[in-house]
Structure formats: C-alpha cells, structure tokens
Amino acid sequence: MMGCMSSPDPAAELAAIFAVDVAAADPTGCATVLGATRRLRGFIDQVEAGVTRRMIELHEQQGAAPAADVHAQTGGVSSAEGKRKERRSKTLDEAPSFEDALGAGEIGAEHVDALANATAKLDDDVKNQLLDREADLLDDAMRLSPEEFGRSVRDLARVIERDNGIERATRQRKSTFLSRKTNTATELVEGRFAFHPELASKVFGPVDRHVSTLIKEGAAAGDPECVDRSVDRNRLAAEALGELVASGNQHLHPGTGDVTVIADATALVTGEISDDTVCETGDGNAVPPAAVSRMICNGQVTPILVDADRVPLAAGRTVRHANRAQRRALRAMYRTCGFGDCDVAFDRCEMHHIVPWEHGGSTDLDNLIPLCSRHHHVVHEGGWTLELTDDRTLTVRQPDGQVFTVSEPDVPPQRRRRRTVDEQEPAPERVRERQPAA
Structure with a gap:
C-alpha cells in the first residue's frame, strides 16, 4: 500500500534506460541508467514483496507451498535468497513506511534486509520499542548506506536492551561456541563458530595483522600472487591462525597482544550507557564497559587523545610507514x-x-x-x-x-x-x- 511517496513510472524508467547507448555512454549517461535502474528495481522489489505476502497467506490459510520455496523454484534464486525475500516481506509488514520508500526508490532492498537482520533475534518487547521509532529509522535508511543503517539499528537496539536491563554481554558469552568436524569426502577439517566481540577482537586482530605480514613476506620473496595482490586472504587467514596458535602470538609478534577499544571516559568511569556512549572494539563491535575495564586491568594502555569530533590531537610519527x-x-x-x-x-x-x-x-x-x-x-x-x-x-x-x-x-x-x-x-x-x- 502506497503512502505519501509516489511510485515511479516503470515505462518512463525503461524508456530512460533504453534511450542511452550503454556501450558508448559517458559518466553522466551511465549515472542516468543506474538511477533509472534503482527506481525501477525498487518498484519491482515492492511488487515482489506484495506477491510474497500473498504467498505467505496462501501457505498459512490453504497449505500452499512456502513462499521461500516458490521463489527458489520459479524465481531462479537459491533457497537462502528465497528465505531472505520472505523475511523481507514480513519486515515490510512490520514497517509499512519502508515499503512505500522502497517502491519510490528512496531506499533499497538491502536497507530492508538490514532492518530484518538487526531485528531478527530481538525480544518482542525490544523489537516493538524499536519499531515504534519507525519514522526515525526510515529517515536514517534514506541517508545512510545499508551497512551504516544496519549498524545504526543494532546500536539503537542495544540501547533499548540495556534500558530494559538485558545483559547482552552475558547472552553473547552463553552463545559463544567453536565446533569442528572432518569432511569425509575432502578430508578437510571444517568448523563453525560464534565469538562474543571481546573474544573475536583477540582472535581476529592478530590473524588480520599476520595475514598482512605473510603478504609482505610473500611479495618480498617474489610470490606472484602476493606481488599482484591476488592471493586468497581467507586461505592465508587459516594459515595465519594455525601459525599463531602453534607458535604462540608472543613468538611471532613480540610484546603484548594489541586489542583496540574505542570508549568514552564517562562510560568507563560510571558504567552507564546512553545514546551517545561509545564503547566498542576497533572493528565496530559493542562491548560492555565492564569488559573494557577488565582489559585495562590486564594489559598496557596506550591512550589516543581526541577532540570533540574524535580527531586525534596527538600521535607518533615515523619515517615512511605509519607506526x-x-x-x-x-x-x-x-x-x-x-x-x-x-x-x-x-x-x-x-x-x-x-x-x-x-x-x-x-x-x-x-x-x-x-x-x-x-x-x-x-x-x-x-x-x-x-x-x-x-x-x-x-x-x-x-x-x-x-x-x-x-x-x-x-x-x-x-x-x-x-x-x-x-x-x-x-x-x-x-x-x-x-x-x-x-
């Protein structure tokens, strides 16, 4: 159902696309085609969401095939993509203004998916409180990239959870696991894991840094994949993890482990969380102030002084490479x-x-x-x-x-x-x- 936003004219958008000779288009022409494609895609995504909604009703009321299966069989998509489309339609039911914006080309399907992913595992009470701010969420979606919007929704959900007294860190630790099994066909040991943010930072920070070291060493040795940077970083990450575990991080990287945490002094001192609180690892995963305090007690601290806009005021220099x-x-x-x-x-x-x-x-x-x-x-x-x-x-x-x-x-x-x-x-x-x- 459309609201105040007007749906694009599919015929006009197609005409705009066909009017441009893509093979000979200049940057302006390419931008014109992409803009028309975005609006047309939004219109199609809205229609698809409506059809998916009807298929869900037919499944629930008449026992028809699940919507995700119909998508997989007739839409030429994977099962996972079919489930994503079904989840997207349900999210639009919960946030109808997003459907209007999607059809008008103001947001993309990725924004809706970001909202769906961010709210998928929330308690009903927290989810309802978050969706009560639908107008603000839509405003954010219209001005942020899908990744930034998803992070913004997760941040807001964390504030609501803490306001409700939910100990997210405790639940994350209870959900942390590492499992492995041997694939009898390939004889590869395969694994699954879910790490809480503090543990993930400790594990993957050293891994990423050692991957960079391996690439530099390979380039210096003349390895063509490292020289032209076509090397598979995921493969190197596995090798790096193995070397770090087998040899010990202290042996490969002398000194203490380097875990970056961005936190404001108020949160560390009081332990209180507000809308303006910053308390997260360097890669953007939120951690509770108590965890940061524990890391400070157990390690050496290198403070970075910043101004009101969080631009560093003091840091070291080196000759050519950043220290x-x-x-x-x-x-x-x-x-x-x-x-x-x-x-x-x-x-x-x-x-x-x-x-x-x-x-x-x-x-x-x-x-x-x-x-x-x-x-x-x-x-x-x-x-x-x-x-x-x-x-x-x-x-x-x-x-x-x-x-x-x-x-x-x-x-x-x-x-x-x-x-x-x-x-x-x-x-x-x-x-x-x-x-x-x-």
Whole structure:
C-alpha cells in the first residue's frame, strides 16, 4: 500500500534506460541508467514483496507451498535468497513506511534486509520499542548506506536492551561456541563458530595483522600472487591462525597482544550507557564497559587523545610507514576503508599517503588514510586524486577531475552520511591533495 511517496513510472524508467547507448555512454549517461535502474528495481522489489505476502497467506490459510520455496523454484534464486525475500516481506509488514520508500526508490532492498537482520533475534518487547521509532529509522535508511543503517539499528537496539536491563554481554558469552568436524569426502577439517566481540577482537586482530605480514613476506620473496595482490586472504587467514596458535602470538609478534577499544571516559568511569556512549572494539563491535575495564586491568594502555569530533590531537610519527601509534589513532576514526562507502575492515587496509612520499608527502596523520587494496590500486594506478581537509572530509576525483564521492570518517556513534556533490560545503583553507602518480 502506497503512502505519501509516489511510485515511479516503470515505462518512463525503461524508456530512460533504453534511450542511452550503454556501450558508448559517458559518466553522466551511465549515472542516468543506474538511477533509472534503482527506481525501477525498487518498484519491482515492492511488487515482489506484495506477491510474497500473498504467498505467505496462501501457505498459512490453504497449505500452499512456502513462499521461500516458490521463489527458489520459479524465481531462479537459491533457497537462502528465497528465505531472505520472505523475511523481507514480513519486515515490510512490520514497517509499512519502508515499503512505500522502497517502491519510490528512496531506499533499497538491502536497507530492508538490514532492518530484518538487526531485528531478527530481538525480544518482542525490544523489537516493538524499536519499531515504534519507525519514522526515525526510515529517515536514517534514506541517508545512510545499508551497512551504516544496519549498524545504526543494532546500536539503537542495544540501547533499548540495556534500558530494559538485558545483559547482552552475558547472552553473547552463553552463545559463544567453536565446533569442528572432518569432511569425509575432502578430508578437510571444517568448523563453525560464534565469538562474543571481546573474544573475536583477540582472535581476529592478530590473524588480520599476520595475514598482512605473510603478504609482505610473500611479495618480498617474489610470490606472484602476493606481488599482484591476488592471493586468497581467507586461505592465508587459516594459515595465519594455525601459525599463531602453534607458535604462540608472543613468538611471532613480540610484546603484548594489541586489542583496540574505542570508549568514552564517562562510560568507563560510571558504567552507564546512553545514546551517545561509545564503547566498542576497533572493528565496530559493542562491548560492555565492564569488559573494557577488565582489559585495562590486564594489559598496557596506550591512550589516543581526541577532540570533540574524535580527531586525534596527538600521535607518533615515523619515517615512511605509519607506526603502530598512528595506526591506532586512525583506527579510532575509521572502522573501514576511507574510500566512500567501502566496507573492507580497517585491519585489512593499507595506510595511504594523500601527498605521496616520493613527492614530498609526510607520514603525519593529516596525510594518512586507510585504503583497501582495491582502492589503493585505483588511486596509484588509475590516476584518481584524493583531497583531505582538516576535518578529514575526503573528496575523491576521477582522472577527468569530476568528483566521484565525498565522505567522512566512520566515527562512532555519529553515523555521518555521505554527502552529494550539491551538499558540499565551501572548501577549508587547507586541503591536502594527492597528484596522480606519474
């Protein structure tokens, strides 16, 4: 059922698509096609949700085939995708304004799926309280990427849970497990796991860092997969985990384990949680203040001082490569790759010089940004340019000078939205700009 948002005209959107010769299209033409495709896809997704809703009714009332099975058999999708479509339809029943926005092309199906995933295992009372804020949730969905929106919903649910006295950390620990079995066909030992955030940070932080070490060592030895960065990181992660467990993290990485936690002083001192509280691991998983206090008691603390916008005020320097203190400072600002909406985790990124080292650039925080391997190649080999302002607003320009995206650090808990070109503010006086590599 449609509300105040108008549905796109499918015929008009198709006409806009067919009017462009994609094979010869310029960037504007490609953007036109993608925009029309997005609106048309939203319309189709809304129709599909309505059909799914009817199939659910037929299954419940007349014993017809489950909606997910019908999708798998007639829609050419996997069983998992069929279940996802069924779950999406049920979520739209619970949040009808999202269906209107989906049909109007204001949000995508991924936003609805993010809401479904974030609410799937909530207690009924918590879920109802969260959906009471449907208008605010929709506003967030319309301005955030699906990943950011899902994180925002989970953060809100955590606040509601704590307000209701639910000990999420206790439930996470009770749900933590690690199991394995041998596949008789392949003779591979296969496993399943679910780790609470504190344990996951302890396990996967060292694994990700050791994978980077293995890639560097392989590149130095001339391994072609490591040189061109086509190596399977998941395979290396398994090797890294085995080496860390067999040899001991202390042997491979002398010194204490490095676990990054971003927390505000108020939460640590009082243990109280509010809408503005920051208390999470470096990769964005929430942990209770008590767990942070325990880690502080059991380890050495390297504080990073930040201002009101959480921009580090003090951190170390090095000659060419970012040192550990600088990586920690950047991790306090970025959960993921700094390039637009890229969701590659920080620990899988490389520290990139905005002004290249070979062109006189310094290894200072205001000249460093985390980039994943793919976007690092785009910048160095594709002739793209980056501009970074004092407040760490990043402007990415294509080789022809056109602005591709403008983004800000993924700073918790303020989930800053990506800004369109029309919304850009006047450029500050000082902007560091990277020139295309020669």
